[in-house]
Amino acid sequence: MYQPAAFREDRLEVQHELIHAHPLGLLITAGPAGLIANPFPFLLDPQISEKGTLRLHIARANPQWRELETVEECLVVFQGPQDYVTPSWYATKRETGKVVPTWNYATVHAWGRPRIINDDVWLRRQLDDLTLSREGRRPAPWKVDDAPPDFVTAQMRAIVGVEIPILRIEGKWKMSQNRPEADRLGVIAGFSEAGDAGEPLAALVAERGGLLK
Template sequence: MYNSKPHQEHDLGRLHQHMLDTRLAVLISHGEQGLLATHLPVLLDTAEGEFGTVYAHLARANRQWHDLEQGAEALLVFPGADAYVSPSYYPSKADNPKVVPTWNYLAVHAYGAAQVIHEPAPLLQIVSRLTDRHEQGRSQPWQVADAPADYLDGMLRAIVGIRLPIARLQGARKLSQNRSAEDLAGVRDGLAASTDYLDNQLAAQMRHL
């Protein structure tokens, strides 16, 4: 992705945390079937590989996995909070009206060659780990083992697993770092005063700049 230098994020811990906080990623690939994209929950194992490894599963009827199995490079997009930035947030506008709107946002892109998993045992492990992650915190968490075994076997035959060791990570943290300290504070305060939750999230991120 295009990402100018002031907005590049290279801290691996921060990149990983963003990925862990993203509940739904977008898997993008290009192969014989053209450009394909699937929205899916993913599981990041930060201890596996230099940049981590992502696990997920696709419906067997989703032909994207055929391209992945042929070795097509995949891109996983982890979107974050975003916000419209009005020129009215800039105190400097009073002296210099040459300002235009922009957009602030957080995003991480992960690249790698995916491995497709058909075997029931590792598939069950992926599904179980994903479920446990999203059930945690509930007073009575549901477990995959709660489903009847024969039903579960049928469900596993209807999916394929994805294992994607991350070869490259890109992080975008566009939070008005290219503006003066006065303008940056104006954007932060403007977003904090907004009634939009995503605006408030970005304002909170800007407090750590």
């Protein structure tokens, strides 16, 4: 990934935090069938390998899991908060006019060697953990056990498990750090005016630009 120094994020705990907050990752493989990319919800286990291990399950009908059996490495891309930045927010626009639009975003790229897992205990744990990660915040959370046992068994036969121990990971938080302070303040105000949709980006621009009050 193109990594200007101002935007680089090497802290593993910060990278992991983005994955936890935005778990729908894009799994990319380059195997015998060529380039394939599919989105999957991932779980991240930080304990079982140095940089963490990604866990997911794939439908057996999806040919990408066969590609995972053949490749030495795959890439998973996680996308955090992102949105367009208009030059109209910049003080520099009013001063010189020498500005252009851009895009602010946070992203994490993780590389690893995948391994296929055909194990009912592992698969059931995966389904329970993934469900809990989403349902746990609900007042009346749904559980896998709420479905009929024979239905769950049939569903499990239709999936395979995958673990990807992370061998390399990169983070990039492009949050107007390369702009003058007056421009960054304008970006914060612009995102803040967008309400709830813009607040996460406004907060990140303030944090990354050292403008937190």
